[in-house]
Amino acid sequence: MDELKREIGYKIKTIRRSCGKTQIDICGDESELTIRQLARIENGQALATLPKLLLIADKLGVSLQNIVDVKVIEIPKGFLKLKDELIHSQTYADKGRIERKEAILEEIYENYYENLP
Structure with missing residues (x-):
């Protein structure tokens, strides 16, 4: 699970930076996602929930598949x-x-x- 957290976080951070967006740009007023939460996700310290991943993907202008390899996620x-x-x-x-x-x-x-x- 730690590897998955790191991989997703790395992808989010890489895409965000390549778009020239800051964490503030993604989080906005922080009503749905705080900067602290995004930082923990990007650093692989937390696994984002599906709603948060969808929000992040939307703010980055990419599909969820660009962030998460859905084939890798396995339900226990x-x-x-x-x-x-x-x-x-x-x-x-x-x-x-x-x-x-x-x-x-x-x-x-x-x-x-x-x-x-």
């Missing part, structure tokens, strides 16, 4: 298994089943949320 198998169980299990107001769904959501949030595209 553990997440897919939990998602499948969450979607395909019925609760029928059964307390045990509801608790299981809550546990699945908690596990997804704790283990996968930050790294999902």
Whole structure:
């Protein structure tokens, strides 16, 4: 995951500089993306969420594919298994089943949320 963060950050920084834009140009009033967030993304310290990547691509005037090689991004198998169980299990107001769904959501949030595209 660290390599992916560095690669995406490098591409964003390179494209931004080649366009002659500053971080301020990309972030504007910072209502959607702060300069600090962009700096962390560009330096490979943070992985941008999909909405942030779309915003950055739009501000740079490029497609998302110029920033992210979508073939490289892989959804974790553990997440897919939990998602499948969450979607395909019925609760029928059964307390045990509801608790299981809550546990699945908690596990997804704790283990996968930050790294999902």
